[in-house]
């Protein structure tokens with residue numbers, strides 16, 4: 001165990017060695033008085049004591065627009081990132097006076113921000129203004145990964161925290177909150193743990209920094225794609241108890257390392273293992289959280305959900321295991337928990353592979369119809385519950401017979417490679433001209449124009465369309481773009497994102 005831990009440490013990104021201008025940006029948002037400045041000061045001042053040089057709060061053009069946005073380099077354990085204190089930004093916005101200047105300014109700020117920490121004050125509980133901030137974030141920054149943090153939590157006991165966490169806070173729709181205290185430092189380890197895979201992923205995929213979008217230069221061309229998709233693949237095997245996850249794990253590892261048994265929940269202890277597949281290193285992300293009441297959103301077991309969400313974010317590919325025997329017996333292929341897991345994986349931008357296990361039990365003449373039914377029903381149901389992504393791979397196996405390693409891993413690797421794909425801007429824009437000439441606009445007279453189209457990141461592939469004109473791209477336009485991208489660049493079956501930005 002300590003060996004794989006060491007290997008992981010070695011492969012970790014050393015944030016202290018990254019040029020400050022290339023570090024990812026985290027913005028602190030929340031209504032006044034929730035503790036944004038306190039958190040900002042904790043992170044940035046902490047650094048100042050140690051390395052004065054890096055701690056300079058530097059001036060940005062935005063600082064001249066509003067003096068209230070502070071930017072600095074944060075130090076959180078071994079992590080470094082740029083942190084923005086948005087004090088003032090959201091007060092102006094939510095007080096209703098969304099002046100064009102504010103909108104433009106926040107647009108500029110958000111365009112170079114990848115992550116947000118949304119703070120609430122746990123002593124006050126959820127206030128109407130918190131909901132406004134939440135709404136505002138969803139509207140203006142839907143693509144920014146937002147982590148919800150309950151600040152001042154040193155003042156409540158565990159039960160009080162859990163009540164706020166599983167009830168009001170959860171209802172904001174930013175997932176499971178993390179309890180922190182900017183004052184005492186409580187919860188910083190959890191924040192670190194949550195941010196680490198996100199920031200690491202981000203830095204890994206942009207070794208040459210963010211492309212300079214506004215000037216039209218393309219940062220992606222310099223990136224060596226081969227390096228990128230040879231990075232260790234993080235695979236999470238998830239599913240209800242007893243579907244055969246442990247058995248599959250053993251098949252993948254090709255040796256008996258995990259305890260397998262008929263009682264649900266035997267694999268409670270964390271399982272983190274590494275194996276090789278066709279020259280590629282694959283890490284298995286600990287899946288213990290999914291084994292217990294997976295999908296349950298509220299209540300006392302939300303702690304295991306907290307755990308599982310972190311794991312989900314750590315995974316690149318999520319393999320959802322279903323029980324073929326159960327499917328043959330039931331009307332629908334997936335139960336409530338499984339639907340939630342599948343949708344959540346996609347929402348979080350993970351690549352999903354569905355595995356139908358125990359197909360051996362459906363063999364034989366009397367089962368022939370059952371077998372056929374399962375083969376047909378699962379892909380159909382996946383398509384129904386995740387209609388926006390056609391072609392999610394489904395693999396039928398028997399883990400008990402030790403079969404399926406190759407079939408599963410081929411699909412996992414294929415999904416991963418698509419997920420890592422980077423398309424050069426020149427090629428994309430050439431493609432765009434061709435494909436948009438085929439598109440039928442709703443209203444020719446007012447149609448927007450896509451000036452420039454570029455992939456800003458991989459893992460998952462994320463594109464930005466820079467748009468001019470009186471109107472924006474409609475949902476239909478975006479769907480058309482999405483569908484064409486998937487078909488023309490072999491991106492079927494994985495989540496991709498398109499963000500539109502107005503050019504002024």
Ligand code: GDP
Nearest residue numbers: 032033034035036037038151152181182183184
């Ligand atoms: P901002 O308006 O969101 O930037 O909030 P501030 O950082 O200015 O904090 C508002 C008030 O809350 C100040 O009096 C802080 O001392 C206090 N505060 C901030 N973080 C904590 C915390 O973790 N615990 C407690 N008890 N108070 C805090």
Ligand code: GDP
Nearest residue numbers: 241242243244245246247261262358398399400
């Ligand atoms: P987990 O709870 O999802 O980890 O499931 P396990 O791997 O512990 O498997 C639960 C039970 O299903 C065990 O009794 C396994 O032997 C059995 N099982 C797992 N895979 C298969 C399979 O492919 N075919 C059959 N017939 N049984 C299986």
